Amino acid sequence: xxxxxxxxxxxxxxxxxxxxxxxxxxxxxxxxxxxxxxxxxxxxxxxxxxxxxxxxxxxxxxxxxxxxxxxxxxxxxxxxxxxxxxxxxxxxxxxxxxxxxxxxxxxxxx
Amino acid sequence: xxxxxxxxxxxxxxxxxxxxxxxxxxxxxxxxxxxxxxxxxxxxxxxxxxxxxxxxxxxxxxxxxxxxxxxxxxxxxxxxxxxxxxxxxxxxxxxxxxxxxxxxxxxxxxxxxx
Numbered sequence: 001x002x003x004x005x006x007x008x009x010x011x012x013x014x015x016x017x018x019x020x021x022x023x024x025x026x027x028x029x030x031x032x033x034x035x036x037x038x039x040x041x042x043x044x045x046x047x048x049x050x051x052x053x054x055x056x057x058x059x060x061x062x063x064x065x066x067x068x069x070x071x072x073x074x075x076x077x078x079x080x081x082x083x084x085x086x087x088x089x090x091x092x093x094x095x096x097x098x099x100x101x102x103x104x105x106x107x108x109x110x
Numbered sequence: 111x112x113x114x115x116x117x118x119x120x121x122x123x124x125x126x127x128x129x130x131x132x133x134x135x136x137x138x139x140x141x142x143x144x145x146x147x148x149x150x151x152x153x154x155x156x157x158x159x160x161x162x163x164x165x166x167x168x169x170x171x172x173x174x175x176x177x178x179x180x181x182x183x184x185x186x187x188x189x190x191x192x193x194x195x196x197x198x199x200x201x202x203x204x205x206x207x208x209x210x211x212x213x214x215x216x217x218x219x220x221x222x223x224x
Contacts, residue, residue, distance in 0.1 A: 004152075043114075044153070044200065044215040086152050097143070097166045098213065100152030 002027040004089050006101035013077050014109050021072040021104045023061075023087030032090040033063055033070040034098070039083045047072075047085070057081070077108045114203050120220035128189045131219045135182040135203030142184045143213060144176060147198040159184060188221075196223045 003026045013019055025031065035047040048056045050063040050070060061072045070087060087101040115134045123129050135142055141160045145153035155168035159178035173189040182203070188195055198220050202213035 006152075043217045044202075046212055088152075097155050097158060097168065098145075098153070099155065100145075102150075102152045 002031065002089050002091060002099045004087050004099050004101035006085075006087055006104045008104045009102070010105045010107065012107045012109060015079055016076050019072075019074045019077045019081070019106065019108075021085050021087075021106065023070045023072065023101060025068050025070065025087075025089050027068075027089060027091065030092045032092065033061070034088040034090070035059070035061055035070075035072050036086045036088055036100075037083050038086070044086070077106075079108045079110060082106055082108045114201065114214050114216040116199075116201055116216040116219050118219060119217070120222070122222045122224060123191050125191055125193060125223055127191050128187065129191060129221060131186045131188075131199050131201075131221070133184045133186070133201030133203075133216055135184065135201075136205070136214070137182055139182060139203035139205050139214070141204035142178055142182075143202045143204070144184075144186045145200040145202065146170075146195075147200060147218070148194075149197070153200055156186070191223045193223050196221060 005024045007022055033050040036044050037047040038044045059074045061070050063070050084103050084105050086103045088098040090098050117132045143158040144156040146156055147153040156170050156174055157164055158166040162178045175187045178184040198218040200215050200218045202215045204213050
């Protein structure tokens, strides 16, 4: 069975500092990896996926199959980045079944 | 924003009772997934419906069941409620786009079992 681990429950940084939210996974096949974000009083929404290899709101994430990681990075954090971030895995052959990590709350201080 | 809606927003039930939660997907979304999110945890996959049939299930007992209707609405039913069923229940509808299915989440229904 697959598993997603986000080792940090809370990450607090100052505005302008680099941010890295860690995500490690275990899965024997070829997964699809996603980052979802939930801003205060808003619903869960997709931030980015590894397949598209794009940068959204300055965030990037690279799938490292050797280390089974999919860390989310941003070089300069902004206060509006404060939110809950969830890493999620979809097995390659399992429809839309997402396995989520426990989430990391990012707080960007002024 | 694709406007996935859920009802009710929150409700309180007693242990042993049954509950039905509802989700309305956007027209054209033929797949709906349900998730349970306990406090302080990430969402856990319950099951998925595609064209009105269940086609994937997580590690949840049979007392969790669902329905999907031709008008893209869906239901999650939970029988014999237990205290541990207290959680936020999310539905997510899917639309095939580009690289694959992107799931659009609803705001959730907060269930409290006493």
